[in-house]
Amino acid sequence: MSLLTVTGVRALTPRMTRVTFTGDGLADLGTWPDQQLKLLFPKQGGSAHVSDATDTGTWYQAYLALPEETRPWMRSFTVRALADGVLTVDFVLHGDHGPAARWAATAKPGDVLGRFGPSRDYARPLGTAELLVFAGDETALPAIGSLLEVLPAHQRFLAFVEVADPAEEQDLPGVRWVHRSAGEDLVSAVSAVEVPASVWVWLGGEASTVRLLRRHFVSLGVSREDIEFAGYWRRALTQDDAPTEDDLAEARERIAALTE
Template sequence: MSLLAVSSVVPLTPRMVRMTFTGDGLADVGTWPDQQLKLLFPKPGGSALVSSSADVSVWYQAYLAIPESERPWMRSFTVRSLVDGVLTVDFVLHGTDGPASAWAASARVGDVIGRFGPSPDYARPLGTADLLVLAGDETALPAIASLLELLPASQRRLAFVEVADPLEEQAIPGVRWVHRSAGEDLVSVVTSAEVAGSVWVWLGGEASAVRALRRHFVSLGVSKKDIEFAGYWRRSLTQDDAPTADDLAEAQERIAALSE
C-alpha cells in the first residue's frame, strides 16, 4: 500500500466531487476494465499508512493489528482514470456522516489518504454479447462511465444510472438517467427495458437493487456467468458492519458464477 496526496478537487455536480491524486507506485499500475481500489481515511490522530506489503493477506493482517481507535477507515472506490501516474476518483457526497463521504466533502489539495490496489488479481474481462447492459446508481457511475469509454462504437449497449435529480447528470453519451426526484427508480426502469439477443450485464450500486436486477436478468434467461454484479453499499449499514445473510448469499453466488 502507499499514500496518495490530493492534487485537485473539482465539484462535478452538487453531490459528486472529482479528485486527482499523486502517489508512489501509481505510474506502475496497469489498466483493465473496472479497476477497484481500497482507500484508507485516517481517524483523528491516526495515520492512513498500514503496511507496504502488496500481499493482500499480509497487508490485511497488518491492518487488523492496528488498534481500532487508530485503524484508518477503509472504503471501496473505482478508478475513474489513471493516466501518467495521476489517479482520478469521483466521490459521491451522500450526505451521511460516513467517513469517506465526510472526508470528500471537505478535502483540500495536499490532504493525504492511503490506498491498497487496484490489483490485476481482481481484473475481470468485459463481456462479449450482442447487447451489453450496464446499470447502477451514482456510486457505480465512475465504473459505468469508464466501461462505456472502453466499448467499441459498434457495440450495442444500454446504460442506466440512477441519480437524485437532473443536476446530477454528467455529459456521458448514451446514458438513460433515472431520477429519484421524478419518482423513478433503477429497478423499475431497467426491468421495463426491452432486451433481445445475447446479453451481458454489469450491475453495481445499492445492494438490494443490485440483487433485484440480477434476479430479473436470470429470470430472462441470461446465464449467471454473464452477469457481473456487486452491492456497493447497504442502506443504514456502513462498510465496517458485518455482512447480512443477503450479503453472504451474494458472495456465494459470485463464487458459484465464477466456476460456471
C-alpha cells in the same frame, strides 16, 4: 500499501466531487475498466499508513492489528481514470454519514490517504454479446463511465444510472438517467426494457437493488456467467458492519459465477 497525495479537487455535480491524486507506484499500474481499490481515511490523531505485512501475515492482518481508535477507515472505490501517474476518484457526497463523504466534502491539495490496489487479479473482461447492459446508481457512475469509454464503436449497449435529480447528470453519451426526484427507480426502468437473447449485463450500486436486477435478468434466461454484479453499499449499514445473510448469499453467488 502506498500513500496518495491530493493534487486537485473539483465539483462535478452538487453531490459528486472529483479528486486527483499522485503517489508512489501509480505510474507502474496498468489500466483497465472498472478498477477496484481500497482507500484508507485517517481518524483524528491517526495515520493513513498501514505496513504492507506483519511477520506472519498480510497487509490486512497488519491493518486489523492496529488499535481501533487509530485504525484508519477503509472503503472500496472504483478508479475513474488512471493515466501518467495521476489517479482520479469520484466521491459521492451524501452528508455527514460516513468517513469517505466527510473527507471528500473538505478535501484539499496536500491531503493524504492510504491505498491498496488496484490489482489486475480482479480485472474482468467485457462481454461480447449482441447487447451490453449497464445499470447502477451514482456510486456505480465511475465504473460505468470507465466501461463505456472502452466499448468498440459498433457495440450496442444500454446504460441506466439512477441519480437524485437532473442536476446530477454527467456528460456520458447514451446513458438513460433515472431521477429519484421524479419518482423513478432503477429496477422499474431496467425491467421495462426488452432485451435480445444475446446479452451481457453489468450491475452495481445498492446491494438489494443489484440483487433484484440480477434476478430479473436470470428470469429472462440470461446466464449467470453473463452477469457481472457488485453491491457497493447497503441501506442503513456500512462496510464496518457485519455481513448480512443476503451479503453472504451474494458472495457465494459471485464465487460460483467465477468458478462455473
